[in-house]
Amino acid sequence: MPTIEHNGNSYNCDEDGFLLNGMDDMNDDWIDYVKGVEGIAELTDEHHKVIDALREYYKKNGIAPMVRILSKTTGFPLKRIYELFPSGPGKGACKMAGLPKPTGCV
Amino acid sequence: MGYDPANPMADRITDIGPPHYSKFHPPVVAKNKGKWLWHEITQPGVLVHKAESGDECWTVRVGAARLISTELIYEMCDIADAHCDGFLRFTTRNNVEFMVDDKAKVQPLLDDLASRGNKFPVGGTGAGVTNIVHTQGWVHCHTPATDASGVVKAVMDELFDYFTSMKLPAQVRIALACCLNMCGAVHASDIAILGVHRKPPMIDHSRITGVCELPLAISACPLGAVKPAKATVDGKEIKTVKVNNERCMFCGNCYTMCPAMPLADPDGDGIAILVGGKVSNARSAPKFSKLVIPFLPNTPPRWPETVAAVKNILETYAGDAKKYERIGEWAERIGWEKFFEKCNIPFTIKSVDDYRLAYDTWRTTTQFKYTNAIK
Numbered sequence: 001m002p003t004i005e006h007n008g009n010s011y012n013c014d015e016d017g018f019l020l021n022g023m024d025d026m027n028d029d030w031i032d033y034v035k036g037v038e039g040i041a042e043l044t045d046e047h048h049k050v051i052d053a054l055r056e057y058y059k060k061n062g063i064a065p066m067v068r069i070l071s072k073t074t075g076f077p078l079k080r081i082y083e084l085f086p087s088g089p090g091k092g093a094c095k096m097a098g099l100p101k102p103t104g105c106v
Numbered sequence: 107m108g109y110d111p112a113n114p115m116a117d118r119i120t121d122i123g124p125p126h127y128s129k130f131h132p133p134v135v136a137k138n139k140g141k142w143l144w145h146e147i148t149q150p151g152v153l154v155h156k157a158e159s160g161d162e163c164w165t166v167r168v169g170a171a172r173l174i175s176t177e178l179i180y181e182m183c184d185i186a187d188a189h190c191d192g193f194l195r196f197t198t199r200n201n202v203e204f205m206v207d208d209k210a211k212v213q214p215l216l217d218d219l220a221s222r223g224n225k226f227p228v229g230g231t232g233a234g235v236t237n238i239v240h241t242q243g244w245v246h247c248h249t250p251a252t253d254a255s256g257v258v259k260a261v262m263d264e265l266f267d268y269f270t271s272m273k274l275p276a277q278v279r280i281a282l283a284c285c286l287n288m289c290g291a292v293h294a295s296d297i298a299i300l301g302v303h304r305k306p307p308m309i310d311h312s313r314i315t316g317v318c319e320l321p322l323a324i325s326a327c328p329l330g331a332v333k334p335a336k337a338t339v340d341g342k343e344i345k346t347v348k349v350n351n352e353r354c355m356f357c358g359n360c361y362t363m364c365p366a367m368p369l370a371d372p373d374g375d376g377i378a379i380l381v382g383g384k385v386s387n388a389r390s391a392p393k394f395s396k397l398v399i400p401f402l403p404n405t406p407p408r409w410p411e412t413v414a415a416v417k418n419i420l421e422t423y424a425g426d427a428k429k430y431e432r433i434g435e436w437a438e439r440i441g442w443e444k445f446f447e448k449c450n451i452p453f454t455i456k457s458v459d460d461y462r463l464a465y466d467t468w469r470t471t472t473q474f475k476y477t478n479a480i481k
Contacts, residue, residue, distance in 0.1 A: 014317075022316040039114035062345075063319040086115055100317050103363045105287070 006033040016091075018101040023055065026098030034096040039086050047084050047096075049074050054097040064090075064099050132193040134163045134207040150270050151228035152212060164212045165205050168219060168226040169237055169262075169269060172200040173245065173255050178225070185226070189215040199237040199279075201230045232272035235265050235420070239291045240282040243301075249358055250284035251301030251375040252404050258282055260408045261299070261416050268420070275427040275436070278420060279384070286357055294383035296433040297416055298395045303356035305374035306349050307367040311337040314346050314366035323364035328461075329353045332360050377402045377412050381419055381445075382434030393434045398446070400456035415451075422449045447477040 001020065004011045007029045012020040017037060019025050031051070035043055053073045057065040067089055071077055076084070085092030090102040110116055128136065138157035145155040153165040182202060186194040189211060195203045204215060219226040230236035238261065241247070243254030261280065268274065281295035285303075292298035314320070324332045324347060331353035337346045347367075349360075356374075361367045379402065383395030398419075402411040419433070426448060427436035437445040446453045459467040 020313070020316045039111075058319075061321065063321045100319055101365075103319075103322070103365065105362070 004033065006030070014101065016095075016101060018095050019098050022100060023058070023098040030098060031096055034092075038092050038096065040084075040092075044084075046076065046080075050076065050081060050084060050089075050093050051097045054093055054099060058097070058099050064094055064102070130193065130195075132163070132191060132205050132207070134161050135205065137161065138163070147231045147272070150234065150272050151231055152216075153231060154209075161207065162209065163205055163207060164209060165203050166212065166215055166219070166228060167197065167201050167203050167230045168228050169230060170196075170200055170202050171255070171259070172237070172240065181222070181225070185215075185218060189218065197230075197237075199230070199239055201237050202226070227266070227270060229270035233274045233276050234270075234272045235262075235268035235274070235278050235280060237269075238262060238280045238282055239295070241284050241289045243284040247284060249287065249362055249370075251303050251358070251370065252284050252299075252377050253406060254282055254284045256407055257299060257377070257409050257412060260410075260413050264413045264417050265420065274420075274424050276430050276432050278423070278433060280416065287362070291385075292380065292383075293394055294385045294392060295395055296381065296383065297419055298380040298383065299412060299416065300378045300380060301375065302378045302401065303358055303369050303371065303375050304401065305356060305369060305371045306331075306351045306354040307358075307361055307369040309347060309349065310366040310368070311344065311346050312339050314364070315339075315344050318364035318366050320345060320347055320364075323347055323360045323367060326359040326363040327354075328357060328359065329355060372404070376404050377409070379412070379415050379419070382432075382437050384432050384434055389430065390432075390435050390438075395434075396442075397457050398449075398451055400454055419449055419451075441475055443475055443477045 001012050002015065004013050004017070009027070009029045011025055011030060011033075014020055017034075019030070031043065040047070050070070053070060054064060057069070057073070065073070067078060070081065070089055081089050081093065085096070090106070094102060107117055131139065138159055138161050141158040143156045143158055145153055147153050151167045153167070155163045155165070157163070182194060183192070186192050186204060190204050190206055193205060195205070197203060206212060206215060216228060219228060238258045240254040240258045241250075243250050243252065243256065245253075245255055262269065268278070278296045279291065280297045280299070281291040282299040283290050283292040284301040286300060288300070292300050320334060324334060326332070331350045332347050333350065335346050335348035336343055338344070356369060358369055361369055378397060379399035380395035380397050383393050384390075385392050399415055402415060405411060423433050423436055426440070427433070431439070440448070
């Protein structure tokens with residue numbers, strides 16, 4: 001199992017850099033680490049709003065929200081989400097929020 | 107400037123789409139686009155199209171393995187450079203077509219292709235067996251129940267004569283999909299080769315929490331066999347799922363959604379054969395393919411059982427069907443009970459539909475023929 005070390009923390013990850021143990025392992029240092037690998041220069045309140053929305057929805061429902069629901073709850077159109085997270089809501093935002101890797105025919 | 111990982115959005119080009127196809131038209135195609143009068147197949151693998159202007163476009167179609175190296179693509183480019191002013195195209199069944207504007211240029215092209223061993227077999231036109239539309243298999247996918255490239259090679263080796271000739275009643279489209287996601291054309295092909303599982307998924311409770319969105323796995327099941335459950339991992343109670351094995355028909359959808367529910371199994375997995383599909387509207391409406399052989403084992407590297415089954419169906423059809431009749435039209439005309447009898451395929455309960463709208467597929471008439479297919 002690959003491990004990522006960052007700021008003294010160590011995280012169990014899969015080969016795509018998603019947390020294997022889910023949100024239990026996730027903390028502010030993880031956000032800081034993903035920020036580096038996802039090409040995000042500065043973390044803003046808008047980033048946190050997306051992450052909080054994802055985490056809240058996941059805790060409540062056990063799944064990541066549909067893209068339309070994420071847009072509706074955060075008020076950010078998809079275009080803005082891509083500006084915040086260049087890899088997109090799945091590979092970028094869900095990874096940062098500690099959600100499981102998206103599955104299906106992706 | 108090269109890509110700068112520290113500044114990934116700098117100089118990023120996006121949303122430009124594919125290049126416009128008109129950039130790649132051979133001159134004779136560009137000139138006569140939309141003005142073709144008629145066409146003719148002059149020999150297997152060679153077509154001529156006549157334009158209003160009197161121009162002719164000669165096309166030579168060659169088989170390809172679909173999964174090919176850059177070396178082979180370069181070799182195709184060399185052939186196109188030598189004979190076709192650098193132009194070529196790929197068909198919707200992954201054959202390659204070389205086009206020339208003069209009949210005199212056809213034979214040198216054919217000679218060149220023939221001189222390269224069996225890399226570029228000419229054929230795939232008219233009432234024959236053309237290329238097999240297929241999928242990833244064990245080369246690249248994580249949900250297959252069989253291989254794609256290997257089975258396709260084994261089948262096409264056996265049916266090679268039908269690729270280079272046009273002696274069947276109508277064209278026969280063979281397709282393969284390595285699981286019942288059916289990427290490609292198996293659901294609507296004359297003969298379809300389909301990878302199937304026969305065992306329910308194994309649930310990895312130790313991983314499921316971190317990698318799986320449980321409601322997705324539950325809703326992925328077409329039969330409602332996956333239910334929420336609790337399990338104890340390392341003394342800790344976790345949320346997980348359970349599978350009602352009696353209800354599971356091994357489709358593998360839950361594994362697609364949830365990596366902790368693998369179901370591939372070397373002995374359980376194998377191949378089902380479906381026949382009688384078509385997509386054209388010629389004479390009869392498009393049809394779905396229907397299951398006739400529920401299971402054949404995976405026997406790499408040559409899959410002899412699958413190859414024999416496909417060849418048997420093809421040759422029985424070739425000997426019995428009328429001109430222009432596709433396999434599905436033939437089977438419906440003679441009756442499916444006669445199809446099973448003529449092909450000497452044992453009819454099993456697996457061919458009797460039992461999924462939701464199954465009733466319409468049962469026989470609600472006294473019209474049938476006595477056959478030896480049901481003992």
